[in-house]
Amino acid sequence: MLTPGQYGEMVKRAAPPSPVGKNCGMAFVIGGGICALGQLLRWGFERLGLAAPLPSTLTSVSLILLAALLTGFGVFDRIAKVAGAGTLVPITGFSNAMTAPALEFKSEGLILGLGAKMFVIAGPVLCYGTAASAICGLFIYLFGLY
Numbered sequence: 123m124l125t126p127g128q129y130g131e132m133v134k135r136a137a138p139p140s141p142v143g144k145n146c147g148m149a150f151v152i153g154g155g156i157c158a159l160g161q162l163l164r165w166g167f168e169r170l171g172l173a174a175p176l177p178s179t180l181t182s183v184s185l186i187l188l189a190a191l192l193t194g195f196g197v198f199d200r201i202a203k204v205a206g207a208g209t210l211v212p213i214t215g216f217s218n219a220m221t222a223p224a225l226e227f228k229s230e231g232l233i234l235g236l237g238a239k240m241f242v243i244a245g246p247v248l249c250y251g252t253a254a255s256a257i258c259g260l261f262i263y264l265f266g267l268y
Contacts, residue, residue, distance in 0.1 A: 145206050152201065153208030160185055160212070182213055189214035193221040219243040 124132070163184050167177035192198040198218050202209045209215055220240050227239035241248070261267075 148204055149206045149208035151208070152205035153211055156185070156209065156212045156214055185213050186217040189217035190221040193218045194225060198222075216244065216247065219247070 160181050164177050164181040167180045172180070189198060192201070198209065198214075199222075202218070209218070220243070223242045224236045224240040227235040229235060230239070
């Protein structure tokens with residue numbers, strides 16, 4: 123039986139060193155590029171003369187659709203290997219987290235495969251996000267911060 127110390131040493135030998143600086147830089151550049159693309163989309167929708175909340179909504183929908191399409195064609199995974207967390211933080215990461223399991227399990231059927239597996243990763247995010255917003259809203263209401 124391995125002790126925790128022996129196991130730690132075994133993991134250090136097996137795991138390659140991570141280039142933290144390079145990884146952070148790529149996450150910053152590609153994540154920033156995704157956000158810049160979102161800003162360009164928003165400005166484009168505004169230039170079309172669309173009223174106030176619509177450009178923001180169309181920007182979000184466009185980024186979600188683009189990430190889902192890139193996931194379906196296998197491009198998003200290649201970008202994510204280079205960008206790391208840079209693709210996960212914006213809304214594109216959420217789109218990928220819902221699309222990838224749905225595509226992987228579509229052979230199990232529309233309900234038990236595609237429909238159910240879509241929420242394997244996204245479900246906890248939705249659950250905890252909803253709970254956190256309810257708790258924050260209650261806190262703001264009780265303490266009159268609004």
